[in-house]
Amino acid sequence: MNQDNLQNMREDYASAELSENSVKADPIKQFGIWFDEAQEVNVPEKNSMTLSTATHDGRPSARIVLLKGYHEGGFVFYTNYLSRKGKEINKNPLGALTFFWPSLERQIRIEGILEKVSKEESEKYFHSRPRESQLGALASPQSQEIPNRESIENKWDELTAEYEGKDVPKPSFWGGYILKPRLFEFWQGRPSRLHDRIVYKKIDNKNWKKVRLAP
Incomplete structure (x- = not known):
């Protein structure tokens, strides 16, 4: 510009x-x-x-x-x-x-x-948040360095499977x-x-x- x-x-x-x-x-x-x-x-x-x-x-x-x-x-x-x-x-x-x-x-x-x-x-x-947001909060070490995007997506997938049919606990x-x-x-x-x-x-x-x- x-x-x-x-x-x-x-x-x-x-x-x-x-x-x-x-x-x-x-x-x-x-x-x-x-x-x-x-x-x-x-x-x-x-x-x-x-x-x-x-x-x-x-x-x-x-x-x-x-x-x-x-x-x-x-x-x-x-x-x-x-x-x-x-x-x-x-x-x-x-x-x-x-x-x-x-x-x-x-x-x-x-x-x-x-x-x-x-x-x-x-x-x-x-617990009023969308379930995906609850899992995202649990998966993300916010502000910390991570090796790549795949690492956080894999963690989200693991937690999705772990808590299938269960309440997601507030971290x-x-x-x-x-x-x-x-x-x-x-x-x-x-x-x-x-x-x-x-x-x-x-x-x-x-x-x-x-x-x-x-x-």
């Missing part, structure tokens, strides 16, 4: 606005409103979010995961505890989530503390995390790059402080 073309790529946002008075006092309720609106207009993969973690000495990494639930306590996703993200969370529980919905010209950033959900919650979700190394939020930022694209940015900062167990940031 011509670098001049890359530098000239830009969009002008003008579909909506965001003000301190128009948003809810509770950021999780505000998230729910935006998420429902994303569902109404059929935003593709609306529950896709970038999960950012870091090593104990601050080396960051990021990847896309799927939101599988949210409530007053936080935002839930599932993964392999022995994956790179799982190991990083074990050493440094600070994390961040980012949602970007281009068709709505909106972004949401959420920062907080990551903790494992209960074993019971992980078990319940694991001990697989389960959920909840990000307990301490900060939200709601971003609404606006014309001339004068975007709206409303930030919520948690000030105690129940209350949030709302501020506007310069774009």
Whole structure:
């Protein structure tokens, strides 16, 4: 690609606005409103979010995961505890989530503390998944080096045969995390790059402080 073309790529946002008075006092309720609106207009993969973690000495990494639930306590996703993200969370529980919905010209950033959900919650979700996904979780040593694709496919075939007619057990190394939020930022694209940015900062167990940031 011509670098001049890359530098000239830009969009002008003008579909909506965001003000301190128009948003809810509770950021999780505000998230729910935006998420429902994303569902109404059929935003593709609306529950896709970038999960950012870091090593104990601050080396960051990021990847896309799927939101599988949210409530007053936080935002839930599932993964392999022995994956790179799982190991990083074990050493440094600070994390961040980012949602970007281009068709709505909106972004949401959420920062907080990551903790494992209960074993019971992980078990319940694991057994609600398609059987093929259950076997995939059991077969995959996520983030570890493997010799080739055939090795993981052969493992999946072995497990398929082993558990034919039986329930697939949730592996001990697989389960959920909840990000307990301490900060939200709601971003609404606006014309001339004068975007709206409303930030919520948690000030105690129940209350949030709302501020506007310069774009």
